[in-house]
Amino acid sequence: MSLYETLAAEIAKSIRDGVLRAGDKLPSVRDACAARHVSPSTVFQAYYLLEARGLIRAQPRSGYYVSAPAASLPPEPGASNPDGESTELAISERIFDILGSVRNRDVRPLGSAFPSPLLFPLPRLAQAMATHLKRQDPLDTVEDLAPGNPGLRRQIALRYLIGGINVPAADIVVTNGALEALNLCLQAVTQPGDTVLVEAPTFYGALQALERQGLKALEVPTHPRTGVDLDAMEAAIQRHAPKACWLMTQFQNPLGSLMPDDKKRQLVEMLARHGTPLIEDDVYGELYFGSTRPVPAKAYDTQGLVLHCSSFSKCLAPGYRIGWACAGRYTQRVQRLKLSSTLSASGPAQGAIAEYLEQGGYDRHLRRLRETLQTQQARMADAIAQAFPAGTRVTRPQGGFFLWLELPPAVDALVLHRQALARGISVAPGPIFSASGQFGSALRLNYGHPWDAGAQDAVHALGKLAREACRRPADRQT
Amino acid sequence: MSLYETLAAEIAKSIRDGVLRAGDKLPSVRDACAARHVSPSTVFQAYYLLEARGLIRAQPRSGYYVSAPAASLPPEPGASNPDGESTELAISERIFDILGSVRNRDVRPLGSAFPSPLLFPLPRLAQAMATHLKRQDPLDTVEDLAPGNPGLRRQIALRYLIGGINVPAADIVVTNGALEALNLCLQAVTQPGDTVLVEAPTFYGALQALERQGLKALEVPTHPRTGVDLDAMEAAIQRHAPKACWLMTQFQNPLGSLMPDDKKRQLVEMLARHGTPLIEDDVYGELYFGSTRPVPAKAYDTQGLVLHCSSFSKCLAPGYRIGWACAGRYTQRVQRLKLSSTLSASGPAQGAIAEYLEQGGYDRHLRRLRETLQTQQARMADAIAQAFPAGTRVTRPQGGFFLWLELPPAVDALVLHRQALARGISVAPGPIFSASGQFGSALRLNYGHPWDAGAQDAVHALGKLAREACRRPADRQT
Numbered sequence: 001m002s003l004y005e006t007l008a009a010e011i012a013k014s015i016r017d018g019v020l021r022a023g024d025k026l027p028s029v030r031d032a033c034a035a036r037h038v039s040p041s042t043v044f045q046a047y048y049l050l051e052a053r054g055l056i057r058a059q060p061r062s063g064y065y066v067s068a069p070a071a072s073l074p075p076e077p078g079a080s081n082p083d084g085e086s087t088e089l090a091i092s093e094r095i096f097d098i099l100g101s102v103r104n105r106d107v108r109p110l111g112s113a114f115p116s117p118l119l120f121p122l123p124r125l126a127q128a129m130a131t132h133l134k135r136q137d138p139l140d141t142v143e144d145l146a147p148g149n150p151g152l153r154r155q156i157a158l159r160y161l162i163g164g165i166n167v168p169a170a171d172i173v174v175t176n177g178a179l180e181a182l183n184l185c186l187q188a189v190t191q192p193g194d195t196v197l198v199e200a201p202t203f204y205g206a207l208q209a210l211e212r213q214g215l216k217a218l219e220v221p222t223h224p225r226t227g228v229d230l231d232a233m234e235a236a237i238q239r240h241a242p243k244a245c246w247l248m249t250q251f252q253n254p255l256g257s258l259m260p261d262d263k264k265r266q267l268v269e270m271l272a273r274h275g276t277p278l279i280e281d282d283v284y285g286e287l288y289f290g291s292t293r294p295v296p297a298k299a300y301d302t303q304g305l306v307l308h309c310s311s312f313s314k315c316l317a318p319g320y321r322i323g324w325a326c327a328g329r330y331t332q333r334v335q336r337l338k339l340s341s342t343l344s345a346s347g348p349a350q351g352a353i354a355e356y357l358e359q360g361g362y363d364r365h366l367r368r369l370r371e372t373l374q375t376q377q378a379r380m381a382d383a384i385a386q387a388f389p390a391g392t393r394v395t396r397p398q399g400g401f402f403l404w405l406e407l408p409p410a411v412d413a414l415v416l417h418r419q420a421l422a423r424g425i426s427v428a429p430g431p432i433f434s435a436s437g438q439f440g441s442a443l444r445l446n447y448g449h450p451w452d453a454g455a456q457d458a459v460h461a462l463g464k465l466a467r468e469a470c471r472r473p474a475d476r477q478t
Numbered sequence: 479m480s481l482y483e484t485l486a487a488e489i490a491k492s493i494r495d496g497v498l499r500a501g502d503k504l505p506s507v508r509d510a511c512a513a514r515h516v517s518p519s520t521v522f523q524a525y526y527l528l529e530a531r532g533l534i535r536a537q538p539r540s541g542y543y544v545s546a547p548a549a550s551l552p553p554e555p556g557a558s559n560p561d562g563e564s565t566e567l568a569i570s571e572r573i574f575d576i577l578g579s580v581r582n583r584d585v586r587p588l589g590s591a592f593p594s595p596l597l598f599p600l601p602r603l604a605q606a607m608a609t610h611l612k613r614q615d616p617l618d619t620v621e622d623l624a625p626g627n628p629g630l631r632r633q634i635a636l637r638y639l640i641g642g643i644n645v646p647a648a649d650i651v652v653t654n655g656a657l658e659a660l661n662l663c664l665q666a667v668t669q670p671g672d673t674v675l676v677e678a679p680t681f682y683g684a685l686q687a688l689e690r691q692g693l694k695a696l697e698v699p700t701h702p703r704t705g706v707d708l709d710a711m712e713a714a715i716q717r718h719a720p721k722a723c724w725l726m727t728q729f730q731n732p733l734g735s736l737m738p739d740d741k742k743r744q745l746v747e748m749l750a751r752h753g754t755p756l757i758e759d760d761v762y763g764e765l766y767f768g769s770t771r772p773v774p775a776k777a778y779d780t781q782g783l784v785l786h787c788s789s790f791s792k793c794l795a796p797g798y799r800i801g802w803a804c805a806g807r808y809t810q811r812v813q814r815l816k817l818s819s820t821l822s823a824s825g826p827a828q829g830a831i832a833e834y835l836e837q838g839g840y841d842r843h844l845r846r847l848r849e850t851l852q853t854q855q856a857r858m859a860d861a862i863a864q865a866f867p868a869g870t871r872v873t874r875p876q877g878g879f880f881l882w883l884e885l886p887p888a889v890d891a892l893v894l895h896r897q898a899l900a901r902g903i904s905v906a907p908g909p910i911f912s913a914s915g916q917f918g919s920a921l922r923l924n925y926g927h928p929w930d931a932g933a934q935d936a937v938h939a940l941g942k943l944a945r946e947a948c949r950r951p952a953d954r955q956t
Contacts, residue, residue, distance in 0.1 A: 092814075092818065096814055096817070099817075105617060112620075114620045117616040117617055117619045117620050118616055118617075120616075120619075122611075122614075122616055122619070125611075126608070126611035126612065129607060129608075129611060129826060130604070130607075130608050133600075133603075133604035133607060134604065136600075138595040138596055138598075138600055139583060139595055139596075140797075141595045141598075141600070141796045141797035142590075142592045142595050142796050142797060145797060175820075176654050176799075176820040176821070176822075176823070176824070177820060177821055177822075179818075179819070179820060179821050180819065180820040180821075183818075183819050183820070187690075192670060192692075205818065208818040209818060209819075212665075212815065212818055212819070214670075318619045318620050318825075319618075319619035319620060319623060319822070319824075319825030319826070320824055320825060320826060321654075321820070321821065321822055321823065321824045321825065322824075336570075336574050337690070339574070339577075340570065340574075340657075340661075340683065340686040340687060340690055341657070341658065341661050341687075341690070342653075342654040342655060342657060342658040342661075342799070342820060343654070343655055343657050343658075343799065344654075344655075344797070344799055345654070345799065345824070346654070346797075346798055346799045346800075346823070346824030346826070346827040347797030347798060347799065347827075348607060348797070348798060348824070348826055348827055348830070349824040349825075349826055349827060352826070
């Protein structure tokens with residue numbers, strides 16, 4: 001064996017033996033050279049070989065990491081299969097009840113919708129806040145109210161530009177988090193009684209927004225890797241003429257699906273043919289694990305029909321409640337809805353984030369955050385592979401911080417949710433992601449929290465509950 | 479003449495001669511004793527005499543001020559007289575157009591809805607923000623999201639308690655300013671198509687909220703001193719069965735009316751008889767000029783039918799966008815509407831205000847703010863008396879920062895608004911406060927900005943425009 005093959009074999013053995021585990025970082029090329037007294041090219045060749053075998057993966061500007069052992073993971077779920085009818089919603093109260101039960105610091109937050117606040121640069125944000133408040137002209141406190149802090153809107157427009165999307169700062173409406181942006185966009189393009197097309201499963205906040213505004217949901221098949229099925233979607237549009245679509249094209253909640261760029265283009269073109277607006281919920285777009293930043297469907301929008309919504313809540317500043325809408329031809333309508341409902345997002349929070357972005361360092365923070373999330377995903381997937389019963393399927397999202405599990409049909413996710421809560425563990429049960437009560441055996445788990453023995457134990461406890469649920473029918477027969 | 483009568487006569491002459499002007503502060507009793515070599519009781523007797531004559535007025539804990547020369551002020555307007563029908567709304571766009579035209583720093587903001595940001599303790603708030611962010615447990619950033627920062631809710635409950643209102647902190651929902659609180663309360667008690675009873679004139683934001691939610695407005699006669707006419711209101715309720723009332727019982731915008739306490743009690747009792755919820759918009763309640771803090775109608779609510787809404791935007795922290803609802807029996811509904819529409823108010827803004835309130839000093843700030851506003855009101859009223867045409871009527875509000883002018887019918891307030899804007903002065907024209915297009919010759923002027931030569935010139939310029947409008951029909955006859 002050549003020198004690099006020997007090195008690769010040694011590393012592969014360490015991975016097989018569990019010395020190196022999924023998500024572990026390999027030594028840098030320089031460190032490996034020094035430790036092994038080999039040349040950089042030998043290390044590079046060894047790493048390339050291991051990467052080709054799927055044992056490790058490169059993380060741009062960061063280094064190499066041990067991959068999750070793909071062969072040993074449960075299989076992935078397939079596309080969903082909703083019934084194709086539009087549904088009047090009566091699920092909001094159930095969602096509130098379930099979400100309300102998990103808001104407790106002593107509960108292991110696998111059902112949470114937020115990553116750990118410990119992952120965010122809160123001290124640097126506090127400094128940016130101080131700088132902003134010190135520099136601020138008092139008159140700006142009132143005059144900048146709406147549609148938002150000019151510096152922040154410029155920074156957001158700059159980030160669009162980096163993604164190749166040319167949006168004037170004037171088209172950006174700063175909102176109280178993405179949730180308000182999405183709600184305002186929905187109001188801008190619908191009337192009570194209208195139908196709105198959504199993914200299956202879909203973010204429960206979308207279902208609640210639809211219900212609150214008296215709208216019907218039309219769920220379409222969605223694949224855990226590539227998102228919504230465009231043919232099924234076009235057929236549904238022709239049949240039901242929805243007034244809008246509400247989709248997450250990037251790291252969909254809860255599936256984690258990432259629609260390929262070309263498919264996004266086709267989506268936007270298809271919707272333009274039908275004149276149907278797309279409300280694009282893109283709050284996870286920055287949390288990609290691949291080497292390049294994917295672009296939202298908004299990038300392909302030539303007709304102003306895409307209302308792109310995002311926020312800083314999931315990737316920078318939880319609790320600051322700063323999001324935005326970039327609403328194309330509906331911009332003025334969204335601005336006015338905002339003015340007459342909440343007037344403006346909080347001035348200090350806007351100013352602090354603007355100051356932070358101007359100072360630089362956001363991309364460095366995001367790189368670290370993505371690495372952490374990717375490592376934690378591998379750890380959780382590994383634990384699931386060990387603990388959950390045969391027949392479990394689990395997604396392999398390329399970004400975000402959610403895993404979606406489809407368990408054997410014997411498992412009732414709502415029962416499991418209650419049992420887990422009694423053990424101090426929250427989960428997000430599948431039915432809260434469905435207008436029509438589907439996904440009764442599915443769970444969404446959050447891997448955005450530090451991976452430790454407690455997290456490991458929690459996943460094992462969930463797996464045990466699921467295994468017991470699978471055995472129960474057999475027990476009854478004896 | 480006795481010593482004190484001589485002193486009083488001298489001061490009265492100074493006022494008549496314009497040496498002392500409306501809003502000027504008289505020397506303290508101690509200073510007056512020292513300057514005149516008289517006893518404190520002589521000074522007190524002189525001041526009491528002048529007060530009895532209406533020439534000066536006592537400001538608790540502050541001293542004595544020259545009153546606006548009541549005799550020379552234009553008369554007060556009478557109660558409004560709306561047509562008694564419920565009105566479908568189509569006014570929101572006009573309101574936006576007019577408000578949009580006044581958002582310009584170079585315009586003298588007599589049409590603004592905010593007092594000058596220079597009146598607020600922004601540096602102390604910035605310190606409180608720094609303290610809050612330093613002390614904060616990162617986990618609180620997410621866990622405190624809704625229904626709000628516990629410390630802030632406790633402080634708000636404490637302020638209710640000072641006013642004699644016992645409200646558990648758990649019943650307070652923190653919102654993005656009072657506007658969101660009001661909108662959520664409206665959603666909690668109505669369905670599209672319902673009728674809501676409002677004052678005439680009423681806050682344009684209420685009209686926009688009604689229009690956006692597909693509600694009809696039922697305007698009832700309102701007196702500039704004592705607020706809504708209860709008999710007319712009860713008759714309107716019996717005839718139209720509105721699903722809610724939206725009133726400002728304290729320093730109503732735009733009239734400045736303050737409903738007497740006993741009338742508030744009657745109001746609440748009458749609404750309880752009809753089971754009609756009251757949305758009480760109380761954002762100006764802290765800005766009273768009298769010696770005691772008036773209590774909102776909420777104080778008389780035994781049935782949980784009063785949804786009390788307020789904020790810190792007009793009296794402490796403009797731009798922070800922190801308000802709240804205390805919604806009685808509708809609390810959970812409002813909480814859930816909040817959760818599903820904007821999730822939570824901004825965490826840092828909530829924490830900073832909580833910290834500021836805990837540190838103390840809010841009441842001291844409020845005393846100074848009230849004195850300033852009262853002085854500025856006297857100055858503006860004086861300028862109006864000098865500049866506006868015969869037939870003008872003007873309110874004498876006992877709090878807040880708005881004067882309401884009813885001009886001779888020859889004056890078209892919308893024309894005057896445009897003419898004034900061309901001269902760099904904004905006004906709030908009467909029709910934006912009416913669902914039915916009334917108040918075509920009325921203006922709301924903001925005296926919450928520092929009184930200086932420019933402000934004086936602006937009022938004089940407005941008066942000149944009004945006088946010209948009155949002359950115009952005569953001109954045409956010649």
